[in-house]
Amino acid sequence: MKAAYFVKPGKMEVREFESPTIEKTTDAIIRIVRACVCGSDLWWYRGISARPSGVVGHEAIGVIEEVGAEVKNFKTGDFVIVPFTHGCGTCKVCLAGFEANCPNATEGVNGGYQGEIYRAINADGALVKIPGQPSDYTDEQLDSLTTLADVMPTGYHAAFSANVKEGDIVVVFGDGAVGLCAIIAAKLRGASQIIAMSRHEKNATLAREFGATAVLAERGKEAIEKLLELTGGVGVDVALECVGTKESIESAFQVVRAGGHIGRVGVPHDVVYNEWIDSLFWKNITLGGGVASVTTHDKALLLDKVLDGSINPGKVFTAEFSLDEIQAAYEAMDKRTAIKSLLKIGG
Amino acid sequence: MKAAYFVKPGKMEVREFESPTIEKTTDAIIRIVRACVCGSDLWWYRGISARPSGVVGHEAIGVIEEVGAEVKNFKTGDFVIVPFTHGCGTCKVCLAGFEANCPNATEGVNGGYQGEIYRAINADGALVKIPGQPSDYTDEQLDSLTTLADVMPTGYHAAFSANVKEGDIVVVFGDGAVGLCAIIAAKLRGASQIIAMSRHEKNATLAREFGATAVLAERGKEAIEKLLELTGGVGVDVALECVGTKESIESAFQVVRAGGHIGRVGVPHDVVYNEWIDSLFWKNITLGGGVASVTTHDKALLLDKVLDGSINPGKVFTAEFSLDEIQAAYEAMDKRTAIKSLLKIGG
Incomplete structure (x- = not known):
């Protein structure tokens, strides 16, 4: 064979x-x-x-x-x-x-x-x-x-681990196949707004087709500012982290509202957590996720x-x-x- | 006045x-x-x-x-x-x-x-x-x-943040007033086994009265070994972290089974997370909690x-x-x- x-x-x-x-x-x-x-x-x-x-x-x-x-x-x-x-x-x-x-x-x-x-x-x-x-x-x-x-169950695992529920405002970091499937998953679980982070036209088009209600091309600091602006300064209910890089994980940690959830399925690479994990405690943010x-x-x-x-x-x-x-x-x-x-x- | x-x-x-x-x-x-x-x-x-x-x-x-x-x-x-x-x-x-x-x-x-x-x-x-x-x-x-x-809602917040549910095996780190209230909370939410970590007789007695099914006096490595032994090597479903010290948080990270939850209400002090947070990903452990x-x-x-x-x-x-x-x-x-x-x- x-x-x-x-x-x-x-x-x-x-x-x-x-x-x-x-x-x-x-x-x-x-x-x-x-x-x-x-x-x-x-x-x-x-x-x-x-x-x-x-x-x-x-x-x-x-x-x-x-x-x-x-x-x-x-x-x-x-x-x-x-x-x-x-x-x-x-x-x-x-x-x-x-x-x-x-x-x-x-x-x-x-x-x-x-x-x-x-x-x-x-x-x-x-x-x-x-x-x-x-x-x-x-x-x-x-x-x-x-x-x-x-990829589909992995994208779903992000939404499942973050307990996405009816009416949630969700941001998805990662516009690859897993991130796109996470958009499908967020929609399946009833999210009312799904913000896809994408700067590739083909991926952004598919993101919209799968249920994204907005697509943002910004990254890093600009992405965080834009997401806070879109949510009246409060932050999103849920961030689905489907990349695993330092930038993506740190962004996810900063855009979730107090009491919100992060679901991560991106395999973490070279992330320095110390300054972020205490902030999760002070903001009552729950961090979930792993291998699907x-x-x-x-x-x-x-x-x-x-x-x-x-x-x-x-x-x-x-x-x-x-x-x-x-x-x-x-x-x-x-x-x-x-x-x-x-x-x-x-x- | x-x-x-x-x-x-x-x-x-x-x-x-x-x-x-x-x-x-x-x-x-x-x-x-x-x-x-x-x-x-x-x-x-x-x-x-x-x-x-x-x-x-x-x-x-x-x-x-x-x-x-x-x-x-x-x-x-x-x-x-x-x-x-x-x-x-x-x-x-x-x-x-x-x-x-x-x-x-x-x-x-x-x-x-x-x-x-x-x-x-x-x-x-x-x-x-x-x-x-x-x-x-x-x-x-x-x-x-x-x-x-x-103290009672703070203890409850640990169990709430860790989503303690019917039948769970729960360990509670901390035998002060908050830890003792976390035992009450775990019992209220239907935990089937509640293991209290305590080496003070008065606190251990109250822990039992509040619903602890076992009390362990071990700490650090011995505590982890004992908890794994008690759960057939699998680990507990939930750890409630009501202390906030490095030793307590690191112990909680090591005794929870794959797919389990940690709820923390102890204000974190001098904890170095890096080696632990990636392990949460690889074990699908969800970390929640914060101020009650x-x-x-x-x-x-x-x-x-x-x-x-x-x-x-x-x-x-x-x-x-x-x-x-x-x-x-x-x-x-x-x-x-x-x-x-x-x-x-x-x-």
């Missing part, structure tokens, strides 16, 4: 591998239908974070080819979302809805979804059943189903919303590629010519 | 002052019935925090002597809780339930409750009506009503619970004094011979 291979920063190849097989009785072997490239893949593609050479990718949908002897919830032929999380589904942490932190998901989580065949661990707990077969869906529907492996509860959010809400057409997160895929075009798929995201690159792999 | 006067660290006196009068149309003049000494008063009494000489105290109950022309909700003769917060009750922040952060409460908030007569600002928004008159209540009931000015919503929590729940006798937070007063004994009242708390010192001032 073929799979994408990370050679070194800036260089992806497609290589031939032996197909994975069942190793544990809780595994499932999946024929990948669609996969994609994640913004977080750019950290190592750009050489900013270290990663050894090897197979990569952590978002896909596919059809089960074989299941281990202990798998009860799935059978050969089932069409499934393959989340980047691998929760067992039975421990206290999974039952509390935080499968990204499952203590029983410690092996086999280093990617390989950007390929033809993938071995999923903890199948019963982690995978999410999609009704029917891939051929029952349009291309647009398959795109949206693919986002349920990561993909399976939980998909099952609770998001799969239904994609199936009934009320949300269309698949629009974040503005470019599509075959597996053989893997280098181009990464380059498109690296150079920002695509918001997110889709990989059409199997039928 | 007489009032307590802070001379210098370690020295309190009672001095004679002119009685305060209505200065703004939204003021109320209150004859203090009971006041008390707060754990946070010890910061300046001990000379750890700087504070100029002057009148002090920020917790009381009393009877209204006069109201300003614009006060609509109260009249002369009303018996009231006088919270340490002074929210206007009408701005967006107050309406959201965070009156400690009210932008319209910027003057007259520096104490003076430890005296015979007190001028309260923003009377309509801040004060809480108690049915009847002081003479309708027993000493024990008056004690509990006095805690509603600060006294009026909101009293009106929503706590006053009813005191009036119907289902909670008895007044038991935190283990010593009582007249206003003339103010030095002894502070010394009792400073030397830990009292958990909290009550001041019986008016009839």
